[in-house]
Amino acid sequence: MTARARLAVFLAAAAVIAAFFTAACTDLPPFGTDSHPYGERAVAAALDRRTANVVSAVNFDIRAFDTLGEESILFGTVLGATLLLRRARDERHRRAEADRVMPTTRLFGALLLPVTLVVGVYIVAHGQLSPGGGFQGGVVLATALHLAYVAADYRALKKLRPLAVLDVADSLAAASYSLIGLAGMIAGGAFLKNVLPLGTFNTVTSGGTVPVLNAAVGVEVACGLIALLAHFLDQAVELTDPDQQRYGDT
Amino acid sequence: MGTWVFLAAGWVLLIALYGLVTSRNLIHAIGCLAVAQSSTYLLLLAVGYRRDATAPIYSDLTPGTRPVVDPVVQALALTDVVVGATVTALLLALTIQLRKRHHTVDPQALTGLKG
Numbered sequence: 001m002t003a004r005a006r007l008a009v010f011l012a013a014a015a016v017i018a019a020f021f022t023a024a025c026t027d028l029p030p031f032g033t034d035s036h037p038y039g040e041r042a043v044a045a046a047l048d049r050r051t052a053n054v055v056s057a058v059n060f061d062i063r064a065f066d067t068l069g070e071e072s073i074l075f076g077t078v079l080g081a082t083l084l085l086r087r088a089r090d091e092r093h094r095r096a097e098a099d100r101v102m103p104t105t106r107l108f109g110a111l112l113l114p115v116t117l118v119v120g121v122y123i124v125a126h127g128q129l130s131p132g133g134g135f136q137g138g139v140v141l142a143t144a145l146h147l148a149y150v151a152a153d154y155r156a157l158k159k160l161r162p163l164a165v166l167d168v169a170d171s172l173a174a175a176s177y178s179l180i181g182l183a184g185m186i187a188g189g190a191f192l193k194n195v196l197p198l199g200t201f202n203t204v205t206s207g208g209t210v211p212v213l214n215a216a217v218g219v220e221v222a223c224g225l226i227a228l229l230a231h232f233l234d235q236a237v238e239l240t241d242p243d244q245q246r247y248g249d250t
Numbered sequence: 251m252g253t254w255v256f257l258a259a260g261w262v263l264l265i266a267l268y269g270l271v272t273s274r275n276l277i278h279a280i281g282c283l284a285v286a287q288s289s290t291y292l293l294l295l296a297v298g299y300r301r302d303a304t305a306p307i308y309s310d311l312t313p314g315t316r317p318v319v320d321p322v323v324q325a326l327a328l329t330d331v332v333v334g335a336t337v338t339a340l341l342l343a344l345t346i347q348l349r350k351r352h353h354t355v356d357p358q359a360l361t362g363l364k365g
Contacts, residue, residue, distance in 0.1 A: 003272070003358070010271040014264050021263075025256040032301035039298065039320030043306060046321070047313050054306035054318070058325035070329050077336035084343040088350070129309045135332055202309055228339055235346055 050198045051207040052129045059133070060213040064192040068177055071217055075174045078224040085231040092240045096154035109151015116144035124218035128207035134214040138221025145226055154237050163230055166223040173220035180212055255296040262289035276345045276355045280338055287334040291327050298323035 001009075029035065046057030059067050087093065120141035127133030149157040184193035192209070199206040262285065269282035298320030304311065306321035349355050 006271055010268065014267065018260065018264060021260040022257060025253050025260070028253070028256060028297070031252045031255050031296060032299050034300060034317070036298065036300060036320040038322045039300075039306070039318070042320075042322050043313075043318060047308065052307060052309040054308070054321035055324045055328065058321050059328060063325060066329065070332055073333060073336055077340055080340050081343045084340070084347055131305070131307060133328075135328065232342070232346075 047201075049194055049208060049210075050201040051210050052202045053127065053131065053133070055131075056127050056133050056210055056214065057207070060127075060210045060217075061194050061208070064181070064209075064213065067213070067217070068181065068192070071174060071177055071220055074221065074224055075170070078170065078228050081228050081231055085235055087239065094238055094240050096158070096237050098155060099153040101152060106151050109147045113144055113147045113151070116140060116147060120144055120218075120222070124214055125204060125211070127214040127218075128210040129202060129204070134217025135221055137214075138218045139225060141218070141222035142225035142229065146229065149233070154233065157233075161226055161230060163227060166226055170220055170223035170227060173216050173223065176216045177213060177220075180209060180216065184209065255299075256293060259289045259293035259296060262286075262292060274356050274358060276348065276357055277342075279357060280341045280345065283341070284334060284338055287330065287337075290330055294323040294327045294330065 042058050042062060043054050045062055046052075046054040049057060049061055051057035051061065120137050120143075122137070123132035123140055124134055124137030127137065145160055146157065148160050181192040184195050185191045187193075188195040194208040194210070196208040196212065198208050204211070266282045266286035266289065269285065270279055273279040273282060300317055300319050303317040303319045306318040306324065311318075345355060348360070352360060354360065
């Protein structure tokens with residue numbers, strides 16, 4: 001199909017989509033409406049379980065089973081990317097070289113890395129109270145480690161990043177989510193039921209299983225993301241292109 | 251204004267689809283897919299919006315004093331973001347392999363099958 005024909009087919013399809021979408025939008029409840037029946041029930045359920053952050057309560061308590069699927073997708077992606085980005089037979093491994101970095105950049109990294117780590121742990125641990133949680137905090141934790149790559153070089157990052165340990169931690173954290181669910185089934189009769197003591201509203205220990213699941217997801221996201229980025233960075237930094245070797249134009 | 255917010259989400263989706271259809275570079279196509287995904291964030295958050303309401307977080311808010319926006323769609327948007335990031339990661343990994351084996355990232359130049 002030529003580019004012009006493809007565009008014509010798309011424009012026809014887009015007109016149909018636009019017409020039906022507009023028709024559907026006119027029948028939606030008005031923007032900014034006062035009636036949110038599901039939202040109100042979710043808020044009531046979250047306050048009942050003494051979880052101050054209602055979004056976390058929805059994700060890790062009311063819809064905890066969906067989040068199991070979500071973190072499995074993440075785990076599957078890390079596995080898939082590891083498989084796709086493995087070293088091929090005709091690729092050579094090249095040791096990353098030590099790079100020169102400006103002293104100010106180095107200072108920036110050395111100061112910011114521990115701060116970012118603490119912020120990451122804080123966001124994971126306070127997911128049931130304030131905006132944040134396992135997914136968001138996990139990303140901050142993974143980013144913190146990569147400040148070593150910005151402020152020093154790839155070798156420094158590799159020293160900070162024991163991939164074998166992280167892979168095992170990733171799997172254990174993914175498995176522990178299901179185990180917490182099974183524990184809920186044994187103790188309370190339903191998978192992922194919130195069986196832990198609910199604690200005092202608006203304290204770190206409130207919310208029952210919500211902070212525990214948040215921690216499991218936080219570890220999984222942090223380890224998974226570091227492993228994922230490691231494979232992408234290996235491609236860019238440590239592997240030499242077989243074609244470049246063949247033609248010698250490195 | 252009303253419906254215009256929902257229509258904006260549809261417009262973002264169609265623009266992203268236009269980019270996907272006319273794309274000559276797979277990295278650009280993956281970016282378009284991310285834009286298409288972001289239209290769903292806009293739609294979800296617009297559906298959950300409530301006028302003069304605040305965030306559904308009670309760590310510094312006494313329950314019942316102020317209306318809050320719908321937390322259910324916000325949680326869905328979070329799920330959406332995570333799934334979007336994983337899809338982008340897998341597609342980028344595939345693009346790297348494609349570039350290695352077929353020496354191109356132009357989807358319109360990929361015509362032959364290769365074992």
